[in-house]
Amino acid sequence: MRLFTRMTWMPALSAYLLTALALVYASFALPRLLPGDAFIAMYGGGHVAMEAQEEAKIRASARYNAASESFTQYLGRLGRLDWGTSTAYETPVFGLIMHALPWTLLLMGTAHLLSLGLGFILGVEAAWRYDSVPDRLLTSVMTFLEGIPELGSGVLLLLVFALWLGWFPAAGGETVYSGLSPWERTLDILHHLVLPLATLVLAYLPGNALLSRAAMLMTLRQPFMLTAAAKGLPPWRRRYAHAARCALLPVVTRLGLRLAGMLTGVLVVESIHSYPGLGTLLFQAVSLRDLPLISGIALFSSLGVLTVALTLERTYQYLDPRLKQQRVTLHAC
């Protein structure tokens, strides 16, 4: 809402840059607040028996945690894509992230597209049939679903469809070493995608559908809808070309505002279904106490979300041409 309407392009960009800089600085400064070196940070609290050789290796791989590095050096290192070395996998952190990223993008992208499209159509159709049986049914089901967390629905879907019925694989993003043709491989990837995707869509759909419905109800009462009806336009044109265009705005706004918060659910869903994305990588990094990898993923995904939010803000201006004419009040919609 205000996030999009109030800020014009340049202040928005500089605000985002400032936020990004603050995030990078936090990722630089926080590890340096730790007492002792990287080895003590990781294992100081636990009772771990380790050979001196292994201990030295961990200290060496975490050499960047040295107090001598300045913030500008750190920035430069990040810019050169040298994000440190994972202590558990002993490979560069950035490479690991890049390896997992496509899976997360595939999962999140399809989940948002599906739940936006489907939720919007459901909301528009329900509002058009306001107070009918389908409308009430949809509102009730969506209200109920809105209250179910991904952690619950994800595990239930896994138990029912992967273990009990065996329709979908329980883990992974594709069948490894399968030697499938490109077409079969695509199908295989989609087959693995179904359960995590369904969990996310179940989590995102209700909010989109309910908000679309509410926004549509407001729009349907506008005078221009009466004009459209008086002109004798067919119902589907009035619904989509006239009303739904206005109702789309709050739905996109909500996505922009919620995007950052939605990441939590993605991490959980990926870990439940062992989907090979950033969430599972983070889950493994946490259980292996791999500090460079954990902070790398945290920084990377925060910056990624910022970038997407900024892009959405730009898109919003195309959806609502009035914003180009600056500070016009948005009461018509």
Added chain:
Amino acid sequence: MPAESFSLRRDPWFLFAAIVGGTLLLAATAGPFLAPYDPYDISFTVLEAPSAKHWLGVNDGGMDIFSELLTALRNTIMFGLLAGMAGTGLAVFAGVFSALRQGVTGLMLMRLADMLLAIPSIMPLVLLAALFQPPPSLMALALALFLWAGPSRLINAQARMLVTAPHILAARQMGGSLWYLLRRHLVPEIYPIALIVLASRLRAAMFMEASLAFLGLMDPARKSLGSMIGYGLKYYFLDIWSNWLLPPIVCLSLLIMSATLLAMRMEKRMDPRLQNLS
């Protein structure tokens, strides 16, 4: 307000949420008295099936799952209440304060909210948890530093309308201090919105606690609905889903659902635009 077309007392969703939420809260409060065993007692037969002695069986560590569930429920709710209340307090303060001081300070505060809203709050928490392993209360307060951002906008919009109202102008004119205005006029009138915000923040905080615990970022010995699901999932191939996995899932879902419904239905009751529809 005109004749009440929509009353919370007769709203089945709201009643359902209030009863379920109240029951869970009661179970969490009375947990230590209800629990048949010490949840940290590891002297039972590992992975024993449910029986009259152990209603939900025994987990892989030899602990009674029912006692564990009560403690986990308590921990998750406590975390949610602490983070939710602190977050709501910050949101009310920031929203009202920046409405009263509409100069640079107010603007900066709202800009800060915009920025915080664009940061995925789980990431700083992950970093914090991985580096420092802070106690849950500190984690809850750290979460509150992110929770206020969204609703402070909502409260700010409401408070900006309020501060131009004649009775508040009069109070300011007569030299009412900031504190007086807050206590006497603004907070009482913001109160209904603050309740909605509290319910929505509770939801966010409990969801976050369960997620962090599930991902293994909280103290592994601490009981939480999230970590119970996490540990149970490791044994999904055994026949434990009905006694080990399902109870925390149902509890967590009911908790989140009741907070969500409370927020949604109160919002519906409050929103004058939705009132005129029926």
